[in-house]
Amino acid sequence: MSYLNNAATTWPKPECVINAVRDFMLNGGANSSRGSNSQRDMKTMNIMLDCRIKLAEFFGGYDDADPMLVTFTSNITEALNVVLNGYLREGMSVLTSSMEHNAVMRPLRALEAKGVKVNVVRADSLGLVHADDVERELESTKYDLLVMSHASNVSGTVQPVEEIAEICRKSSVPLVLDTAQTAGVIPLNTKDLGLSALCFTGHKGLHGPQGTGGIIWKRDFASIVKPFITGGTGSYSHLETQPEDMPDKFEAGTPNLPGIAGLNAALDWLKETGLDTIAKRETETGQYLLDGLRKIDGLTVHGMPDMNGRLCVFSVNISGKDNGILADELSRLGFETRPGLHCAPSAHKTLGTFPQGALRVSPGFFTEKGEIDEFIEALRTL
Numbered sequence: 001m002s003y004l005n006n007a008a009t010t011w012p013k014p015e016c017v018i019n020a021v022r023d024f025m026l027n028g029g030a031n032s033s034r035g036s037n038s039q040r041d042m043k044t045m046n047i048m049l050d051c052r053i054k055l056a057e058f059f060g061g062y063d064d065a066d067p068m069l070v071t072f073t074s075n076i077t078e079a080l081n082v083v084l085n086g087y088l089r090e091g092m093s094v095l096t097s098s099m100e101h102n103a104v105m106r107p108l109r110a111l112e113a114k115g116v117k118v119n120v121v122r123a124d125s126l127g128l129v130h131a132d133d134v135e136r137e138l139e140s141t142k143y144d145l146l147v148m149s150h151a152s153n154v155s156g157t158v159q160p161v162e163e164i165a166e167i168c169r170k171s172s173v174p175l176v177l178d179t180a181q182t183a184g185v186i187p188l189n190t191k192d193l194g195l196s197a198l199c200f201t202g203h204k205g206l207h208g209p210q211g212t213g214g215i216i217w218k219r220d221f222a223s224i225v226k227p228f229i230t231g232g233t234g235s236y237s238h239l240e241t242q243p244e245d246m247p248d249k250f251e252a253g254t255p256n257l258p259g260i261a262g263l264n265a266a267l268d269w270l271k272e273t274g275l276d277t278i279a280k281r282e283t284e285t286g287q288y289l290l291d292g293l294r295k296i297d298g299l300t301v302h303g304m305p306d307m308n309g310r311l312c313v314f315s316v317n318i319s320g321k322d323n324g325i326l327a328d329e330l331s332r333l334g335f336e337t338r339p340g341l342h343c344a345p346s347a348h349k350t351l352g353t354f355p356q357g358a359l360r361v362s363p364g365f366f367t368e369k370g371e372i373d374e375f376i377e378a379l380r381t382l
Contacts, residue, residue, distance in 0.1 A: 002335045002371040006364030007153050007181060007313045007342075009203045009210060013266070020265035021209060024258045031254055033234030044257060048072075051264040052247070058267060059198055059216045060189030069222065071215040071250040072260060076180045076201035077103040079215045082250055083176050083197045084108065084147065086225035090115030092144040095137055095173075097129045097159070098122045098350045099152045102343045104178055108147075119143075123350050127157035127303050134164050138171040145196075149178040150186070154347045154360065155303030156286075156313030158186070165193040174221055180204060181311055185282065187275055196221035205278075206270065207365075208263035211256040222246060229253065278365050285363045285372065286312035292376035293361075299379075302351045302358060315342075315351070315358035318379075323359040326382060330359075333378045337361050 003011050028043050035041035052067035061069055073079040084107045088094055094111075096104060098120050112118045121137050123129045129148065138146075146168055151158040161177065168175040174196035179188060184205025190198045195218065202212030227242045231252035236243040243249055270278070287307045293299055298319040304310040317323060327339035341348050341357040348354040363372065 002367075002375060004361050004363055004367070004371075004375060005336050005338050006204070006367075007156075007311075007360060007362035008338055010205065010207050010364050012366060013209070013262075014207055014269040016265045016269050017208060017262045021258045021262040024261035028257075028261070031234075032257060034254075047257070047261050047264055048255075051260050051267065054264065054267040054271075055200075055214065056216065058270070059183075059200070060191045061216050062191050062218055066219075068246045069217045069219060071217065071247055072255045073213045073215065073250075074211050074256055075203075075213040076178065076199050077213075079199035079201075079213050080104055080147070080176075080178060081107050082228045083199065083215060083225060084111065085228045086250075087174075087221075088116045088145060091117075093117040093119065093142065094145045094147060095119050095121060095134075095141075095143045096146070097148045099127050099129065099154075099157065099159075099347045100149055100344065101153055101178065101180065101347075102345075103180070104147055104149065105344075105346055120346070123157075125350070125352060126305075127152045127155040127347065127351055128309070129159050129164070131160050131163035131167060135167045138167060138173055143171075143173050145174050145176065147176040147178070149180065150182040150188075151311050151313075152303070152344070152347055153181050153313065154315050154342050154344050154353075154358070155351060156181070156311035156315075156362075157303050158182070158309050158311060161193065165195065169194045181313065184270060184275070185279060185311060190216045190218070194218075202259065202263040202266070206263065206266050208266035209256075209259040212259040212263045215250070217246070219246075222249070225250075227252070281365055282312040282363070283307050285367055285369070286310070286314070288369055289314065289361065289363060289372050289376075292372060293379075296376070296380050302353060312364070313360065313362045315353065315360045317353065317356070317358050318382075321382075323357055326359050329382050330375075330378060333382075335375050335378060 030040040030044045052070040056065035183200040198216040202208035203210040230242040233248040323339040
């Protein structure tokens with residue numbers, strides 16, 4: 001099989017990631033802060049601290065990349081829920097974009113039913129959110145928060161986050177960024193952008209295991225967000241209320257420790273490989289695929305016309321062909337893709353591909369050009 005669904009999760013994972021998960025399960029396995037001072041217990045705590053330190057440095061965290069401002073979650077959906085449900089209350093207003101994944105849209109719609117006002121700034125037909133539109137919206141209405149994705153999981157369109165972050169800074173509006181598609185592919189600096197919270201997932205561009213994710217916080221913002229999940233933290237056990245100290249405040253219950261061990265190794269792999277190397281390879285692969293797609297009669301590529309301002313994520317439709325049937329036929333020929341609405345109906349409405357959706361093709365760092373050649377030929381044949 002040729003795996004062309006890296007926007008869903010990157011595969012294969014680096015060997016060091018697999019080995020780290022295996023080693024934790026075989027030779028570690030202790031719960032965090034819930035044992036004695038044994039070697040096994042300390043090993044688990046050190047893995048978690050090492051991973052926090054690396055994440056804080058990788059994402060340019062606040063206060064000299066303080067690892068205590070890193071919260072572990074099971075995925076970016078949980079991370080976004082922790083932020084949105086913990087901060088937004090009845091009577092508050094939040095702005096988002098029309099290119100959002102349901103990881104943003106569904107929590108916001110649930111909060112809307114509880115009295116939070118939700119407004120959506122519409123992107124253009126290429127999936128691009130224009131900074132001028134955001135600025136006009138923030139000038140005309142008082143908002144308590146702006147939450148948006150850095151790049152679309154449907155079209156791969158990368159948003160002008162630097163411009164939008166500056167607008168939020170001038171308007172004193174907290175900005176929360178969904179980096180599901182960009183973390184590990186595009187350099188991100190939480191402090192330079194002035195983000196109140198950066199939400200990430202571990203299993204996509206970071207090349208870690210599924211079941212990992214988290215938040216990089218701005219300290220003053222974290223202090224006013226209420227815990228979304230409460231319970232045991234392995235600390236302050238004399239209290240029946242959630243600790244206020246970080247990182248305990250947002251980390252109730254046992255985390256995915258084997259996953260964190262794998263993510264810790266993945267961050268080492270990323271540093272050794274280099275983001276520039278990853279971005280260059282994915283851009284070249286994306287352009288090669290795009291050139292091939294453009295030569296197929298009756299095929300439409302949605303989103304940006306070239307690799308400027310887009311990731312290696314492509315949604316396509318072929319005239320007269322159901323994308324679900326097309327994905328099944330491609331699977332039988334050995335190519336893994338993803339059809340449908342990609343958990344982002346609003347984005348598809350913006351792109352003009354609702355309700356039929358599209359076939360998403362997303363090569364990754366390990367995709368070879370020969371696989372792209374074979375895929376283009378199979379698509380042309382179908």
